[in-house]
Amino acid sequence: MNQQTLRLHGTDRVRYFAPVGLCVFLGLLCLGLACVSVLLTNIQQAAAITVTGLLGLLACGAVGGLLLKLQMRWLRYDHVPLRSSPEAAWDAVHHLALSAGWRIASESPGRTLRALTPGSMFEEGERMAVEFGPDEVLVASICDPAVGFTLTGQERCRRHCEQVRRAVLAIG
Numbered sequence: 001m002n003q004q005t006l007r008l009h010g011t012d013r014v015r016y017f018a019p020v021g022l023c024v025f026l027g028l029l030c031l032g033l034a035c036v037s038v039l040l041t042n043i044q045q046a047a048a049i050t051v052t053g054l055l056g057l058l059a060c061g062a063v064g065g066l067l068l069k070l071q072m073r074w075l076r077y078d079h080v081p082l083r084s085s086p087e088a089a090w091d092a093v094h095h096l097a098l099s100a101g102w103r104i105a106s107e108s109p110g111r112t113l114r115a116l117t118p119g120s121m122f123e124e125g126e127r128m129a130v131e132f133g134p135d136e137v138l139v140a141s142i143c144d145p146a147v148g149f150t151l152t153g154q155e156r157c158r159r160h161c162e163q164v165r166r167a168v169l170a171i172g
Contacts, residue, residue: 015145023064030056077138
């Protein structure tokens, strides 16, 4: 079980980290504003625009850094100790997924389970990733990158991970 973070590939990775990319883009615009202000002939206006550009750069950097830190944390797997066989844990999680109405995206009995939680008009879906090892189960949940980024969806992701944790611990 050497993989400790959920891996995203291709467009999913780009979509997931798009908010950080937007902060980088806006920060570069602010930096460009500060650099172009040196061409102004009025020193007071140039100083005001330079300060504004640099403050914008700092704000975008802070927001982008915070978002990146949060998103990297959300990709980390939660470790759940396994007191039974990986197959029994997989059966429990598979039953949970079916009873909760999750759509199974991929499965390998006793090894991995990937699922999508249902979304509605006001509540977007999340992605669940569960990996089963001999001693532990790894669980991660993120807001579906295909749907978009949401800070409020992380609470639902945490609840889904807790459901999986309870299901695994209940069979031990």
